[in-house]
Amino acid sequence: MTYQDMLVLVDDTPASMARATIATGLAAMLDAQITGAALKSTFLLNYVAAEAVTYLSPALIDSLIKEHDQTVERRCEDARMAFERIAAQSVVRSDWRVLEGDDDAELVRCARRHDLTVAPRLMKAPLGDRQITAGDLALKLGGPVLVVPDLASAQSEVGRNILVAWKGTRESARALHDAWPLITQADSVRFLIVSPNGDEGPDGLLQRHLEHHGLTADIVVDRSDDDAAAAIIRRHVASLKPDLLVMGLYGRSRTSERVFGGVSRDLVGDPPIPMLVSH
Numbered sequence: 001m002t003y004q005d006m007l008v009l010v011d012d013t014p015a016s017m018a019r020a021t022i023a024t025g026l027a028a029m030l031d032a033q034i035t036g037a038a039l040k041s042t043f044l045l046n047y048v049a050a051e052a053v054t055y056l057s058p059a060l061i062d063s064l065i066k067e068h069d070q071t072v073e074r075r076c077e078d079a080r081m082a083f084e085r086i087a088a089q090s091v092v093r094s095d096w097r098v099l100e101g102d103d104d105a106e107l108v109r110c111a112r113r114h115d116l117t118v119a120p121r122l123m124k125a126p127l128g129d130r131q132i133t134a135g136d137l138a139l140k141l142g143g144p145v146l147v148v149p150d151l152a153s154a155q156s157e158v159g160r161n162i163l164v165a166w167k168g169t170r171e172s173a174r175a176l177h178d179a180w181p182l183i184t185q186a187d188s189v190r191f192l193i194v195s196p197n198g199d200e201g202p203d204g205l206l207q208r209h210l211e212h213h214g215l216t217a218d219i220v221v222d223r224s225d226d227d228a229a230a231a232i233i234r235r236h237v238a239s240l241k242p243d244l245l246v247m248g249l250y251g252r253s254r255t256s257e258r259v260f261g262g263v264s265r266d267l268v269g270d271p272p273i274p275m276l277v278s279h
Contacts, residue, residue: 002181003027006034007114009107009123012078016120019148020083022158022274023118024090026146029159030181033093036083037110038076039101041128043068068127075126101125104132108140118146121271134277135268138249144178144278149271156243158274159186163242165233165263166191166206166219171248175278179246182276189217190240194232196225230266237272249277 008023010016020036027034043065056064080096087094100106102125111117123132138145146158159182166172176183183189191206203219210217222232237245250264268277 001177003030003032003115005114006032006116006118007111008034008036008083008118009120010036010038010079010083011126012075012082015150015152016079017082017086018152018156019118019120020086021090022148022152022156023146024087024092024094026116026118026158026182027092027094028090029185032115033095034087035095035097035110035114036080036087037097037099037107038079039107039123039125039128039132040072040076040098041068041125041130042100042102072126101128101132102130104137104140107132108137111137111141111145112143114143116144116146117141118148120150121147121268133268135249135264138268138277139279141279144175144276147268147271147275147277149273152274156274158244160188161240161242162186162189162244162246163237163240164189164191164217165245165247166193166203167248168203168206169248171250171279173248175246175248175276178278179244179276182244183246184213184215189215190242191217191219192233192236193219193221194229195221195223228263228266230263233263233267234272243273245271245273245275247275247277249279 006023006027008020010020024034076098083096084094097110099110101123117137119134119137121134124130134145134147162183164176193203207217207219220236222236224232227235247267249268267275
């Protein structure tokens with residue numbers, strides 16, 4: 001398995017340029033095609049309440065629509081030009097799309113037709129009022145999402161030193177195999193098992209699985225009982241300094257996640273480094 005077709009969500013912000021640089025760098029490393037995509041918003045859904053339109057003159061409505069559409073078009077065009085410049089610098093095959101951003105339906109359809117989606121933690125179309133989270137996108141997608149922090153550096157190299165948060169669950173296994181194209185090319189791979197109750201130890205079967213693929217990896221078991229799992233993962237990220245964290249997304253029910261927080265919600269909501277997540 002490899003990534004042959006990647007999608008990156010871009011806009012006209014500095015954070016987006018760093019994200020596009022990271023994504024095109026990965027595409028160059030994997031010899032993959034990459035599609036840049038911007039989200040657009042529709043005037044009536046986001047600019048003026050629909051019921052208020054009846055109180056506006058036709059001339060004013062036309063003026064507002066024109067102003068909205070010109071602003072959205074200009075910002076999408078700025079995003080396209082910046083993306084294509086970065087793609088050219090990385091010498092990768094690329095194309096461009098503009099997607100409806102007032103809901104996530106078109107984004108999900110597009111992302112399902114790519115091997116890997118690179119996205120910020122929050123996505124919002126220019127002049128839009130609908131936020132799409134990376135976590136919700138990954139839940140609906142059926143494939144991996146690389147979540148890039150807002151403060152990521154454009155010079156960051158992703159996928160050379162990988163930390164896998166391993167729990168032995170379906171979600172962990174899915175994330176591991178979805179990250180396989182990067183894991184097989186990494187310089188170093190570590191697995192972190194958080195086991196405050198002492199019921200998890202070094203995973204011999206996992207080690208053997210990796211060896212069958214010609215891979216070696218350190219397996220670290222953390223038995224700390226004074227921190228939440230998310231805090232423990234953040235501590236290991238700070239000490240080990242990986243450039244990519246791989247993690248299964250939402251191992252518990254969404255209701256439980258909303259009420260009690262949870263590792264997924266904590267880390268995807270504020271990723272310490274680029275994270276490849278999968279459900």
